[in-house]
Amino acid sequence: MRLHKQAPWPRRLFTEIHWIRNLDAQAVIKRTRSITRVCLVLSLIIIASCDLGPSNRATGAAQQILHLGNGTEPKDLDPHIVTGVTEHNIISALLEGLVTEHPKTLQPQPGVAASWSLSEDGTRYTFKLRDNAYWSNGDRVTADDFLWSWQRLLMPTLAGEYAYQLYPIVNAAAFNKGELNDFSQVGISAPDPQTLIIDLAYPTPYFLSLLSHFSTFPVHKDTVLAHGKKDERGTLWTRAENFVGNGPFVLEEWRLNYLIKVTKNPFYWDQESVALNEIRFYPIDNAQTEERMFRTGALHIASSIPADKIASYQQNHPEKISINPYLGTYYYRFNVTRGPLVDPRVRRALSLAIDRQILVDAITKGGQIPAFSFTPPNTQGYQPPSGILSYDVGLARQLLADAGFPNGKGFPTLELLYNTSDGHRRIAVAVQQMWKEALNITIALSNQDWKVFLDRAQSLDYDIARAGWIGDYADPNTFLDMFVTDGGNNQTGWSHPQYDQLIAKAATQADQSSRYKSFYKAEELLLNDSPIMPIYTYTRVQLMHPEVKGWLANILDHHPYKHVYIEPIAVNE
Numbered sequence: 001m002r003l004h005k006q007a008p009w010p011r012r013l014f015t016e017i018h019w020i021r022n023l024d025a026q027a028v029i030k031r032t033r034s035i036t037r038v039c040l041v042l043s044l045i046i047i048a049s050c051d052l053g054p055s056n057r058a059t060g061a062a063q064q065i066l067h068l069g070n071g072t073e074p075k076d077l078d079p080h081i082v083t084g085v086t087e088h089n090i091i092s093a094l095l096e097g098l099v100t101e102h103p104k105t106l107q108p109q110p111g112v113a114a115s116w117s118l119s120e121d122g123t124r125y126t127f128k129l130r131d132n133a134y135w136s137n138g139d140r141v142t143a144d145d146f147l148w149s150w151q152r153l154l155m156p157t158l159a160g161e162y163a164y165q166l167y168p169i170v171n172a173a174a175f176n177k178g179e180l181n182d183f184s185q186v187g188i189s190a191p192d193p194q195t196l197i198i199d200l201a202y203p204t205p206y207f208l209s210l211l212s213h214f215s216t217f218p219v220h221k222d223t224v225l226a227h228g229k230k231d232e233r234g235t236l237w238t239r240a241e242n243f244v245g246n247g248p249f250v251l252e253e254w255r256l257n258y259l260i261k262v263t264k265n266p267f268y269w270d271q272e273s274v275a276l277n278e279i280r281f282y283p284i285d286n287a288q289t290e291e292r293m294f295r296t297g298a299l300h301i302a303s304s305i306p307a308d309k310i311a312s313y314q315q316n317h318p319e320k321i322s323i324n325p326y327l328g329t330y331y332y333r334f335n336v337t338r339g340p341l342v343d344p345r346v347r348r349a350l351s352l353a354i355d356r357q358i359l360v361d362a363i364t365k366g367g368q369i370p371a372f373s374f375t376p377p378n379t380q381g382y383q384p385p386s387g388i389l390s391y392d393v394g395l396a397r398q399l400l401a402d403a404g405f406p407n408g409k410g411f412p413t414l415e416l417l418y419n420t421s422d423g424h425r426r427i428a429v430a431v432q433q434m435w436k437e438a439l440n441i442t443i444a445l446s447n448q449d450w451k452v453f454l455d456r457a458q459s460l461d462y463d464i465a466r467a468g469w470i471g472d473y474a475d476p477n478t479f480l481d482m483f484v485t486d487g488g489n490n491q492t493g494w495s496h497p498q499y500d501q502l503i504a505k506a507a508t509q510a511d512q513s514s515r516y517k518s519f520y521k522a523e524e525l526l527l528n529d530s531p532i533m534p535i536y537t538y539t540r541v542q543l544m545h546p547e548v549k550g551w552l553a554n555i556l557d558h559h560p561y562k563h564v565y566i567e568p569i570a571v572n573e
Contacts, residue, residue, distance in 0.1 A: 002083045002454075002489075003328060003468030003538070055297025056280075061547055061566045065278040069290045069302045072419075072450045073257050073283040077238040079214040080153045080160045083489065084454075085470060085557075088214050090281055093262050093561050094245040095217040098127050098146065098196070099208055103563045104552045106474065108208040112141055112218075112246065112269075113196070122203030122510065127196040134267040135220050136243075136250045143190035149218040151183050157231040161458070161488030162215035164481065165472070168204040168507065202508040209473035212558075220244040248274045248562045257283055275550075275565035287422060294543045300566070301551070302543035307365040307423070310541060319546050323367050326538035327555040328470035329374055329479070332416075332431075335460055336531050337493040339412055345403040347530035350464075351389055352396035353438040354431055356535055363426050366541040371534035374469075375479040375523060382476040382516050388527040389534070393438045400439055408440030414463040417446045419453035424466050427535070457491050467491075470538070471556060476519045477506065483526060494531035545569075 056067045074087045079095060082088075100111040113127040133141040153160050154176045167173040170187030174180040187199030200207065210216065219237075223244045228235035236242055243251040248271065249262035260281040264274055284290040287304040294302040305313070305321070313321040340346045356370035373384035397407070405411040416432065418424040425447065432443045443464070448456065457465050469489075471478045481487065481503050485495040499522050506518035526532070540557050550563040 001085055001088060001470040001472050003085050003330075003470050057297035057300060057545060057547075058569060060300060061569045063278075064276050064566055065280065066276050066301070066548070066561075066564065066566065067280050067299045068282065069284045069293070069299050069304065070260075070281040071283065071303050072285050074260070075451050075454060076234060077243070077251070077254075078233070079217045079219065080149070080158060080162070081233050082214075083161050084450075086283075086450075090260055090262070091214045091217065092247070092558070093249040093279055094243065094247045094251055095214065095219075096247045096268075097211050097213075097217045098129075099211045100560055101209075101212045101558055103550065103558075103560050104554055106209070106554050106556060106558060108212060111212070116208075123200045125198040125200070125207070127198070129194045129196065130269050131194060133246065133269045135246050136265050136267050137220075138267060139220070139222075139244075140193070141218065141246050142193040143196040144193065145218040145221065146196050147188055147190045148221050150188055150216070151186075152219070152224075152230055153215060154183075154186070155231045158233065159488075160215065162213070164484075164488055165210055165213060165215050168200050168202065168207060170199045170201045203510045204507070205510070205512075206473050206475040206477060209475070213472045218246065220246075249276075249279060252278075259283075270562065274562045276561060279561060285420060291543065294545075300545050300548050304423075305541055305543055307363065310365055313543065320543055322540070322542050322544065322553060324540045324542075324553040324557075325555050326470070326540040326557055327376055327379065327474060328468060328538040329371050329376060330368075330427075330466075330468045330535045330538060331371070331374065332533040332535065333457070333462075333465045333467050333492050334531055334533065335462055335464070335493055337460060338463055339414070340403065340405065341414070341463065343403045344529045345399040346405070347533070348528070349396040349399040349403070349439065350435065351530050351533040352392045352399070354434045354533070354535070355391050357391070359427060359430060360536050363430060364423070364536065367539045368536040369539075371537045373523060374526060374532060374534050375476050375519070376471075376537045379471070379476050379479070380474050381512070382519060384476075385520060385524045385527060388524065396438060400441075405441075411439075411441045413442045413444055415444050415446050417448060417453065417456060417462040417465040419450050419466070420447055428466065460491065460493055465491075467532075468538070474555060476516070477503075480519055480522055480526070481507075483531065492531040494529065496525055496529060499525045 060067050070089055071086045074090060076082050077087065077091055079091050096111045098111055098113040099108040102109055112129055112133045114130045116125055116127045118125055129143055135141060150166060152158060154163050154166060154172055156176060156178045163176045171180055171185050175183060175186050189197045223237050223242060224230065227237040227242060240251045240254040248265055248268045250265045252263045253259065253261040262279050264277050265271060287306045290302045291305050291309060293299045334341045334347045336342060360368040360370055372386060372389040375382065375384045377383060416428050418428050428445050432445060435441050435443055456462050482489040483494065484500050484503050502518045502522035506515045509515040509518060544551060547567040547569045549565050549567055551559050
């Protein structure tokens with residue numbers, strides 16, 4: 001799952017105004033847009049700082065309203081076309097799949113499906129749906145809803161990046177790739193409204209966990225079709241006035257770049273277990289602002305914290321900060337179809353020329369671990385290859401020279417693309433300097449808003465782009481299967497037939513040791529060919545007031561909201 005955080009600087013406002021006087025018309029437009037964003041940030045600071053009566057923290061505790069910082073404005077709330085953590089946080093409140101997750105262990109638990117069974121050969125799941133599962137408009141949730149929704153996800157014309165999640169199902173890959181047009185031949189059937197049968201092409205140990213991922217959630221057929229075609233992206237069915245969901249909450253309000261509010265769903269099958277009455281998601285794109293809002297009681301939970309304030313919280317307010325393992329990797333993508341990046345020697349040289357330890361020690365400061373593989377070490381017992389990547393300036397220079405660029409001579413200026421975030425910017429600046437000093441090459445930095453950034457990455461309209469990937473489930477496959485040829489989340493242009501074969505082989509191997517050997521060989525190819533540059537393994541650094549309960553740490557940072565509640569706090573607290 002693609003991870004995102006943002007952070008522009010409000011203190012630049014008055015400098016920005018002065019600079020406008022000396023800019024041309026196009027630059028004025030760009031600066032004006034920047035100032036507008038800064039003004040919004042400042043307004044949030046002012047609101048959070050003013051004494052306007054009881055804080056959100058206090059009233060939220062009394063009314064069971066959770067105020068949550070959520071990084072940035074979501075691209076969409078359609079579970080079949082989004083890929084980010086920002087979107088996941090909201091969608092998981094609005095929709096529910098066949099299974100849910102235990103809030104601590106993440107083990108699959110009954111969701112819309114009250115029960116299921118698995119055939120002896122591990123290839124047929126039979127799910128029995130609840131007879132009290134309803135959509136938020138009162139319609140029954142049926143097996144056909146899943147059949148229709150999964151067909152939608154797999155439609156080639158929808159181009160859902162997560163369609164490959166369903167590839168273990170018989171003929172799902174062939175249908176998604178346009179090699180098969182008859183969906184009845186795909187291994188999904190609904191013999192009656194409460195029974196869903198899934199036939200797998202091979203035993204898939206993580207399949208149940210996969211079904212708690214938002215891409216497999218159902219959508220309301222009539223609502224989708226009322227606002228566009230089945231395979232149409234970006235229609236208005238996801239707006240607050242139109243959205244019909246089946247999760248513990250309903251979409252009440254969506255004010256762009258300001259607030260998304262969800263309220264308790266009276267039609268949810270387990271609504272009596274839901275303690276929260278509301279959740280308010282704030283798209284706060286500035287870590288400084290978010291921390292201030294947390295500190296002044298405007299937020300119960302802050303999803304980001306400035307790196308230079310981590311130590312202070314650890315010393316002075318250890319009860320409000322947590323740093324936990326997080327199954328994910330921060331990395332850079334290389335567009336292997338462009339210029340010198342076509343040559344794997346160039347890509348590997350770039351990877352070898354950065355000092356990852358300095359980046360985590362001096363910039364991120366949150367206990368992150370330098371990454372020399374894409375899969376985090378010890379993912380469900382899997383140990384990725386070591387020794388292929390390192391900090392080796394001498395070898396990097398030699399590889400660049402072998403590729404025809406001795407001491408950087410003749411190397412073109414490449415663009416490094418990142419989305420608006422002070423953290424991303426600081427890492428990009430550091431990497432830019434490291435490449436200049438080690439390889440004598442020039443890299444231009446390009447900052448884009450989240451939606452523009454995603455569009456450019458997906459269309460391969462970049463040279464180098466920052467990225468972050470959080471495991472969708474606890475298995476090495478969630479990291480490695482994304483780089484198969486034409487994979488929806490590959491977005492590098494890289495293709496390696498042997499890699500594809502190894503990932504396909506791992507999918508059919510029931511024995512864990514054999515699967516892990518296939519993954520190991522595949523990751524060796526990935527690291528040697530270097531279409532990506534791993535930088536560090538994530539930790540989850542978070543601020544949370546202690547009265548928030550049921551929000552349990554786990555390696556995927558998934559928090560089923562039906563288990564969350566707020567204890568009363570003192571008025572003066």
